[in-house]
Amino acid sequence: MSAAGVVVVGGGQAGFSVVQALRGAGYEGPVTVFADEPRLPYQRPPLSKKAHTEPEGLGVDLVPESFYRERDIDLRLGEYVAALDTAACAVTTGSGERVPYEHLVLATGARNRPLPVPGAELAGIHALRSLDDALTIGRALSTARDVVVVGGGFIGLELAQVARARGARVTVVELADRLLSRAVSPQLQEHLRERHERDGIRILTGTAVERIEGKGGQVHQVVTGQGPLPADLVVYGIGATPRDELAREAGLAVDDGVIVDEQLRSVSDPRVFAVGDCARHPHPHADGLIRLESVQNAMDQGALVGRRIAGGAAGPYESLPWFWSDQGPVKLQIAGLRASTDEVRVVPGDSDTLERLAAYAFRDERLVAVETLNWPAEHLAARRLLQQDPPVSPTDLAGSTLGALARARRTKEVRA
Amino acid sequence: MPIVIFELPDGTQRKVTADSGTVLMQAAVSNGVDGIVAECGGNASCATCHVYVDERHGELVGPPNDVEDEMLDFTAAERRPTSRLSCQVQVSDALDGLVVHIPEEQV
Numbered sequence A: 001m002s003a004a005g006v007v008v009v010g011g012g013q014a015g016f017s018v019v020q021a022l023r024g025a026g027y028e029g030p031v032t033v034f035a036d037e038p039r040l041p042y043q044r045p046p047l048s049k050k051a052h053t054e055p056e057g058l059g060v061d062l063v064p065e066s067f068y069r070e071r072d073i074d075l076r077l078g079e080y081v082a083a084l085d086t087a088a089c090a091v092t093t094g095s096g097e098r099v100p101y102e103h104l105v106l107a108t109g110a111r112n113r114p115l116p117v118p119g120a121e122l123a124g125i126h127a128l129r130s131l132d133d134a135l136t137i138g139r140a141l142s143t144a145r146d147v148v149v150v151g152g153g154f155i156g157l158e159l160a161q162v163a164r165a166r167g168a169r170v171t172v173v174e175l176a177d178r179l180l181s182r183a184v185s186p187q188l189q190e191h192l193r194e195r196h197e198r199d200g201i202r203i204l205t206g207t208a209v210e211r212i213e214g215k216g217g218q219v220h221q222v223v224t225g226q227g228p229l230p231a232d233l234v235v236y237g238i239g240a241t242p243r244d245e246l247a248r249e250a251g252l253a254v255d256d257g258v259i260v261d262e263q264l265r266s267v268s269d270p271r272v273f274a275v276g277d278c279a280r281h282p283h284p285h286a287d288g289l290i291r292l293e294s295v296q297n298a299m300d301q302g303a304l305v306g307r308r309i310a311g312g313a314a315g316p317y318e319s320l321p322w323f324w325s326d327q328g329p330v331k332l333q334i335a336g337l338r339a340s341t342d343e344v345r346v347v348p349g350d351s352d353t354l355e356r357l358a359a360y361a362f363r364d365e366r367l368v369a370v371e372t373l374n375w376p377a378e379h380l381a382a383r384r385l386l387q388q389d390p391p392v393s394p395t396d397l398a399g400s401t402l403g404a405l406a407r408a409r410r411t412k413e414v415r416a
Numbered sequence B: 001m002p003i004v005i006f007e008l009p010d011g012t013q014r015k016v017t018a019d020s021g022t023v024l025m026q027a028a029v030s031n032g033v034d035g036i037v038a039e040c041g042g043n044a045s046c047a048t049c050h051v052y053v054d055e056r057h058g059e060l061v062g063p064p065n066d067v068e069d070e071m072l073d074f075t076a077a078e079r080r081p082t083s084r085l086s087c088q089v090q091v092s093d094a095l096d097g098l099v100v101h102i103p104e105e106q107v
């Protein structure tokens, strides 16, 4: 039957989830994972939330090496897949080895958008994606005094807080008029800005970086639309693009991500799946196809594909999207998809300090997304309720929190 | 180093060595114990590392902290008196021989 087995390209969060689910569901064929980074697969979220100079200090391995060995998973660390031949059902590695597959899973993730300004090649300017990047930034923070963060998104704001905690003067430069402009509701954008400013982080919105200037090859200042900023370290996070070139070169449908159906199969080839940051997929909560960059999405998509290949029953992909970001003292969590909502209601979780907040977003009189600050219980209640029928209406939430509503519904269920 | 026993819903047990100074969730994940999902990597964000501490050891492990206590009301499997989020339980030598039960569902 299948001497060829499953080949997974990419050993990140999604690739790991695929092989964990495959073996968990009893798949017995050969499983090979190509992971071009030379170290054991790891989690990325801690990289921007802690600063360390030693890899052990971050403690980010997903599982130890024994996990793969005990499950007979051929983990090829430091090996890159260079080409995909869908007609012959085989991949070719960077060193020229051809490996056949019965099922192929693309879990190649995303890469950072480069900083498109003169001077971006100077020493002391870093983007953050890999563990190596995090260690480089962690070391640079030991001596940095003036840190400029380009991009007021999740990674930028997390890093700004890390740098501030290490004692640096920190300025965030954001091109849009608001922080996290697409990711959270305007009400929380304002709140987060105040929070970060209170912690001593300077925030310049509506400001473009024009160029970066150096001295002796080392970054010296960042020239912005509002004037120059001294800098001995620049970190930037201005978005990522999916690594979909293998699929594109093989002739599969690609549009800012590998296009897949509700089973997460390439729409061009049923033997090829794509999961995680590199996949553009349909979702019952979205208007069209979406591509998500989150741990939840990577884990749940990987698990679905692993179970499906193993022959376990698995319906369409419809997991509720959720996300978290720890920005210093602020834990921001999002459940659901916020796009095209028509009403946002902000509710305090504590009357005096406003340390805890929830923002309920409605569309056509039903709750579709919930953002919370420092309120994980409310986030969890949101995740339960967003997946239940009947949907939560604005009236249900008049004068109530989701936590209270979830408890009340649970009690009703128990009584019924 | 303390030995901790994870009991799966089907009754099978996994005995693992936990490092003092880490948390219980890490002992499970690094030994590939099924049923501890730990989506957020120990960040007290996801409640997918829920465990029931064995009744005999409830006092040894102690009660949840405030944030955890609230979160435990919304775990996938029912809450019980000895429910904890395993990423919030510090491992120490005192926990040697600890038995924890893994719930049916985490997500």
Ligand SMILES: Cc1cc2nc3c(=O)[nH]c(=O)nc-3n(C[C@H](O)[C@H](O)[C@H](O)COP(=O)(O)OP(=O)(O)OC[C@H]3O[C@@H](n4cnc5c(N)ncnc54)[C@H](O)[C@@H]3O)c2cc1C
Residues within 6 Å of the ligand: A009, A010, A011, A012, A013, A014, A015, A034, A035, A036, A037, A043, A044, A045, A046, A047, A048, A079, A080, A081, A082, A107, A108, A109, A110, A128, A129, A130, A155, A243, A246, A275, A276, A277, A278, A292, A293, A294, A295, A296, A298, A322, A323, A324, A325, A326
């Ligand atoms: C700094 C940082 C912080 C984050 N924080 C959060 C957070 O707080 N919460 C959250 O939900 N999400 C967060 N994310 C996003 C989350 O980490 C990603 O969505 C998730 O890792 C996606 O998993 P993936 O497997 O699709 O991609 P990745 O984890 O990126 O893994 C893809 C892997 O495939 C390898 N690869 C690519 N092409 C090839 C090839 N041809 N051959 C072999 N190997 C290949 C890559 O080198 C990489 O190791 C963060 C991301 C970053 C970078």
Ligand code: FES
Residues within 6 Å of the ligand: B025, B037, B038, B039, B040, B041, B042, B043, B044, B045, B046, B047, B048, B049, B085, B086, B087, B088
């Ligand atoms: S691992 Fe997420 S709450 Fe414990």
